[in-house]
Amino acid sequence: MDIAFRNIKAVFRRELSAYFSSPIAYTIIVIFLLVSTGFAFWVGDLWDFGDASLTWTFFFFLPWFFVVLAPAVGMRLWADEHRQGTIELILTMPIHTWHAIVGKFLASVLVWAIALLLTWPIVWTIQFLGDPDMGPILSGYLGSFLFASACVAISMAISAFTRSQITCLLISITVCLGLTLLGYPQIVEQLMKMLPANVVDGIADLSLMSHFLDMTKGVLVFRDILYFMSIIVVSLVVTSIAIRAKRS
């Protein structure tokens, strides 16, 4: 266990320094802060919405930014190792493949934790304007973090298949976008015409969006957390399968 922790820490630190020694993390964080607060004030109409919660003014827009920006964080994780050939270095070190996968995932997730924390001034603004209920805000942040983490995990799994970051980015955005849209009324209606109701329910339940919206309303359901966790775990397992397939 000690050894696993030590190895994960080493990979985690390397990945983190890779993010912050290049412009990539800063660029993504700045873009995220600009669009998320920009939307909250101009599109979400934060000033005049008359509701001291962030559900519809702030959190509601975040998934669309995650869908595009989270793969940009995850895409380099393995694609870059393939392209530079360093995967051969790391996999011939006396560590388990899982140590590398978890270390990389944690580093990319930390980038999103930092990005989300930096949006905190918007909570101060709300507190200054009114008297918000902190419950939904905190669960909304947790939901946002899990949403971003799921997208990062998905893009990491896809990056394990390819050496091209741009391919990984495009496929990841498509997959994350698809998973987000699955729960949308328009899509569900279309599916209803073709498939039996219980199948459609099942499909809609796979949507990232429906689980996310519950959380932003302050409904902290174990099922939703479990859902995001399973997306993450499945993605990490797919990553390890992809890496194994490349070696055999």
Added chain:
Amino acid sequence: MRETREGLSRASDQRPPRHQMISVENLTKRFGTKLAVNDISFEVGKGEVLGFLGPNGAGKSTTMRMITGYFEPSAGSVMIDGVSMLDAPRLAKEKIGYLPENAPLYNDMTVLGFLGFSADLRGLTGTARSAAIGRALETCFLEPVRNQSIDTLSKGYRHRTCLAQSIIHDPEILILDEPTDGLDPNQKAEVRNLIKRMGETRTIVFSTHILEEVEAACTRAIIIDQGKIVADGTPDELKSRAVDAGALEVRIQGPSASAIREELGRLSCTKTVTTNSEHQPHEGEESGCFTGSVIPKGKDKTAALTVEINDLCRDRGFRIEELYCNPGRLDDVFRSITQTAE
């Protein structure tokens, strides 16, 4: 041409009581329908420096990748110092230092940061860690660039940085895939000296297609072609398999070059005489000069032929200006072996 493997058959006749440092048995690797490595077996003992030769695409890198645990073999086994790479990969990998082909590196790191990361993954901590990093920097002459970002390094420094990574934990076994590829002659010599120096205390396997390197640094060489081992022996043993190995190269002065050639051809141990140049005497000149090689009837007849040539020249009053035995050239052997196999 499928050579019997002297080294290997010797090892299996009288199995050593202790295991070998590297023991590869019936190793096979298939990529789809392509057979990249075809059922090869060999052993490398402690203190051996083994050169791994072969044309491009012969299966050298694939074999090394299986030995280091990067590729999973389709069949066969790899034992590292008695530990199976398939059953206990982490334990086996601890014993190996590996320089992959093209020396891959994390371009976003500094040399020091990269070596620190390697040391972390090798489980080094505290003073042992900093001592190991210092030693690796020194051994590979990286002091001047220790704080430089890897993407700004020249190719020579990149190679040495990756080499430093491979020796950071002071491994007993080093696997180096084309350690001198793409370096200039000075850097090549430097890396070769490094290998030689490290080979004094370690077991080294390195691949190359530069044959002088094998002669300069190896105690043993394996030639691999189309996934099969086609020759295995010391560099001298391999060289003696060249067609012209054991031939006597001569330059002899006498009254007439053609006469010298005829006399040489009549000697009892001579098989054939080939001429490089014949200098016939011009008018007023007294002597001609014959330069060429005299090929003995068998490789064991070289010594007898030398005596005969000496006697002949003394009796006829020829003057020997040059007489030496051709040791054979490794690249001739390499070419003949790897081309007949096609």
